[in-house]
Amino acid sequence: MFDRIAELAIRRARLVLVVAAVATVLLGAVGMGAFGKLVGGGFDDPSSESSRANDVIEEKFGGQTNLVLLVDAPEGGVDSPEAARGGRALTAELAAEPNVAHVISYWGTESPALRSGDGHQALLLAHVAGENVELEENIQAVLDAHAGERDDGLTVRAGGGGAVGNEMNAQVADDLLLAEGIAIPLTLLLLLVVFGSVVAALLPLAVGVLAILGTFAQLYVLGTVTDVSILATNLTTALGLGLGIDYALLMVSRFRERLAAGASVEAAVRHTVRTAGRTVAFSAATVAAALGALMVFPQYFLRSFGYAGVGVVAIAALTTLFVLPALLRVLGHRINGGRMPWVGRGRGGSRESVWGRMARAVMRRPALTALPVLALLLVAASPLLGITFGTADERVLPENAESRQVSAALQENFEGNDDSALRIVVDAPVDAPALDSYATELAGLDGVVRVETSAAVYADGAAAGPGDPGLGRDDAQRINVVSVLTPKSDEAQELVHDVREVPSPAEAEPLVGGADAALVDSNATVGSWVPLAAALVVLTTFALLFLFTGSVVQPVRALLLNLVSMGAALGVVTWMYQEGNLGSVFGFTAQPMDTSMVVLVFCIAFGLSMDYEVFVTSRIKELHDQGADNETAVAGGLGHTGRIVSAAAVVLAVSFFAFGTSKISFMQMFGLATGLAILVDAVAIRGVLVPAAMRVLGRNAWWAPGPLRRFHDRFGLREGGPEEEPAPVLIGTEERPATVARAKNPSGV
Template sequence: MFDRIAELAIRRTRLVLIVATLAVALLGALGAGAFGKLVTGGLDDPSSDSSRAGRVIEERFGGETNLVLLVGADGGLDSPAAERAGRALSAALAEEPNLANVVSYWDTRGPALRSEDGEQALILAHVRGEGAEREENLREITGGIVADHAGEGGLTVQAGGGGAVGRDMAEQLGRDLLLAEAIAVPLTLVLLLFVFGGVVAALLPLVVGVVAIAGTFAALSVLGGVTDVSVFATNLTTALGLGLGIDYALLMVSRFREQLAAGASVADAVRHTVRTAGRTVAFSAATVAAALAALLVFPQYFLRSFGYAGIGVVAVAAAGTLLVLPALLVLLGHRVNAGRLPWARAARRPRAVDASGWGRLARLVMRRPARTALPVLAVLLLAASPLLGIAFGTADERVLPEDAESRRVAAALQENFAGNDDTALRVVIDEPVPPAALEAYAVELSALNGVVRVETGAGTYADGRSAPTGPGSPGLGRPEAQRLTVVSALTPKSDEAQRLVHAARALAPPADTEPLVGGVDAELVDSNAAVGGWLPLAATLVVLTTFVLLFLFTGSVVQPLRALLLNLLSLGAALGVVTWMYQEGNLAGLFGFTAQPMDTAMVVLMFCVAFGLSMDYEVFVTSRIKELHDAGEDNRSAVVGGLGHTGRIVSAAALVLAVSFFAFGTSRISFMQMFGIGTGLAILVDAVAIRGVLVPAAMRLLGRHAWYAPRALRGLHGRFGLREGGPEAAAAAEAPKATGRV
């Protein structure tokens, strides 16, 4: 197959490039509409009790509160001007067709809708629609009705609630993405100029990156039209598309230039490059895609969206590298070295690979493997130690900057209102319930630790007293269903709030009923349970697919085990550092985030992405080591030569890819910031500590056992194994051995 790809690039160069140009233009046009179809949210398990409760409330009661308007008045809430303006705003909202269940302080005079200091009041509502439709409805309402009435009678109005938080996240994401790209792209180009030492060669990886990003945005646009896809998948698309394009192009261009420097013709250099480095790219892409495919097992579309984006960007990046890049190399030929920069022209003659920096490091490590590896292991284990105290949560308004409007509203609700209806538990019974049974159940709920009151259609209950403490809310009762609002004084998403969810679910329900408990705290409990329940399967799939692919590539059962253990070590160190930062609050002042439990979904995402990229570099290094080993080198010289050839490529690729992710450290959404910093750190740790020190140390300690496989598996590999370039590559392995130049 790889020979045919090379021949296509050589014989149909212009046709390949014309078709590729047209395809990228079409994909770019299709992908331009992706942002209008992508949505926020997606952290809930659709089959969980909280999600089922939300659907029942939507069908029977018009939907849960997802818009909270915090209203203040210059002359006081009860001044005639504020009274008129408040009633006018409430009436306008009640007539809005995209709103339901509008409850206003000026209509009900409910004490729970008035702040304790009497300076602010609430209007609660449900914004209709799903996904992008709901977000657009919210923007029209806040930018229309709310904006038109703000200022009348001295009113000030701020929008909060789950819908407004999602809106603020989406808007902040758009700004963050532009800033990250404005930082990453110029830095990437500068780094590529230093790595390649020439303008033409440095631009080639950007071509592959553009192809990968355009293709993946097109796929997300199509998927967004048929299913829910998270808008945050765009971040992964840009960072991973640019990064993998650079990784793969760097490997291919470096091999091509090696062959030209060794005296090969342009056509032969392309053939050898596709046969060797091209095969490595294809295999590497398979391992990265396998790691990201594990995200598809989770029920939350937030995680599945990253699986779609990740698999898409890996596949398109590999296709662009294998199909478009060889044709560009044929077209350029020796001009790939054009535009050489002064320091590149003035560089000394290339040295043998075992005399290069990475070759010398490998030789040093293999001479004293334990002495060099133990300090590195100690540092990585110390970095991973914060994982012993890791706690998990889900995203809420605290991931936004403190000046975000929805976050300010949430803070006001927590500080100034007696019990926060927006974060209350929503208990729904989708069956008729006798009044006496409903009252007894509400009384039991009101006696639970931390509960301030329980509102039903017939009355309000508190402190476990059987007599109602206030009137009910008629909108909570239906002949065919009942709804109870359990308002607590507990901090949302705290351990105490989660215990309240479990306690509410453990209560004996009214006879012949099955209450469903929803609300933000129930969603957290269910989300963590869903991730935890599916995590073993996802981890098993990652481990098994990685093991099988690496076995097919190396013919050894030891190499996959060695790779898995070392990759887990680098990932543990990176996760430990971000836990130390984002959970324990270290460096919060520098990066501007609020410490909180680690976001469960983002930890899973970071693990899958960083694991896949670690395997990317594993394949780069191992492929060259195996190529030399298959050509007759002993274990030590194969490792030294393999790292001498690929060390600079891996370190350069890792640095450039890390920059793409570190750029998201400028995000003002804390979980995106954590993901960018953590993934970038994992990439650098893997490229330097793992590839530079622990891989050669492990190979030295394993010795000839590094390539061990049982006889039956050796036969299996002989029939189905993937070989780096086949016999031709083995014969040609000596050709570029004289130079370590990229």
């Protein structure tokens, strides 16, 4: 297969490039429409109890509150005549909006729960209709019309889930532009340093851009048939740019190496596709397998990253295998055009040999060199012992975000937070005595300040006022449980469990929803699917590495060392984002680790670690198959690949570190954790722990049971293609074959 790809690139190079140019234009045109198709949210399991509660409330009661307007009154407070007139007018205006329903206002109900303790603030609660993009547009229209300074002296600020979602999505779009503005120039600069020429540096960037545009087009198509999170664009840009550069770096380096050895352009292209191209294909398979595990989760937030991840890996690999060789064929020796002034003509292998010398030093004293590094990584991972999990809320936004300020005011100034109330729905008829008994028991639970039903409001275990008839129907009942507990705290989550244990007032079981219930359900859902996702990642990775190496020890060694690097990276960000360290530097608020983001970082970091594992192991295996002893194979493999891996890791880490500039804290965490995992893996794991482990394992590193060895001999992957043809060298103006060494199994690096 790789021979045919090489011949296509050589014989039809210009045709391939014309098709690629047309595809780039078309993909760009389609991909730009993705931003109109992608949506926010997606953190909840649609089959969970809290999600089903939301569905029933939407179906039978027209939806629940998703917009909170906090009204600040001038001197005299919310009960002054001027404030009352303005408040009633605002209530009427809001109720007249075509997409707004269930408007509840302090000035309409005079409920003490909707008035702040000092009397200077009041609330309006409403439900804005719509889903995804339509909901965002409808909420923004309401805010444009009614939020801000009013002529009657009232100041209106927006909060609630809808407003938080709108601010979060807008901030993500701004952050993405900033991250790209930082990552692309820095990446180009690093590529110039690595390659030393303008032409060679632009090729990896071209592959990355094509991978990004292709994945955007894929997300556009998927967004028309299913929900896809807008945050998938962040992964697309970071991973597309990074992997495109990784793969192109490998190919261009091998191509230039062959040219420098005297091969003709055609022979260099063939060799590059057979070896580096084979490694790219195998590496892409391992990365895609890790990212594909995200698709098992029911939350479309995580599935979206699986869609984007697998798509961008596949497109980057295909571009590298088909388009890049055609570019190399057309450019030929001009690949070195635009040589940087600091680069000498003879670029020796001294920089490569640094990694080889390091590997030999480690293998001479594996315990002395590896144990301190391993201890340091385990210390870095130790904060994971106290990790707690949560879901995204207004605290991921900057402190000056309006919706976050409104949420803070609700917790500090109002008795009970209606916005974070538990929303219970009973999808069956409930008679008055049963409803009274059920609400009374709920009102007696620890932390509950009131329970709102259609019949009455209950407090301290007894009826305390008239109810809201809108909460009841002949065939269903709604109950709101308002507490003084901090939203998403351990106590608030315990209240969810307590509420769910209260016996049902009807034949149908009550469905408990609300933000705290969604958190409980989300953690339970992710926890239940993590074993399957982890098993898929481990089994597919093990199988691929076995088919590649013929050893059962190498996959185990790779898996264990990858876990160490990921544990260190996640431990550092847990120390930061959960425990609050460096919060003043990055501008975040300490809170439990976002469950979905931790899973996401694990899968991405694992996949990228396997990317570098393949780069290094392929060259080690080549030398091992040629008969080199273990120490020579490891030192030689790292000596040849160390510079490529380190350069690729730095470039890829920059793409993720750029998200550290985000004002959304979980996006900061995602970028920093992934970038850190990449660097730890490339330096500490590949540079120290891999050679140490290989030295300790010795010949056992390549062991496999007899039946598996025979299976590999028959079905295993070969990292090299057919033997190399003699590489032509230029003698005068004539190409003549020169004898070159023929590897038994040429490496994929």
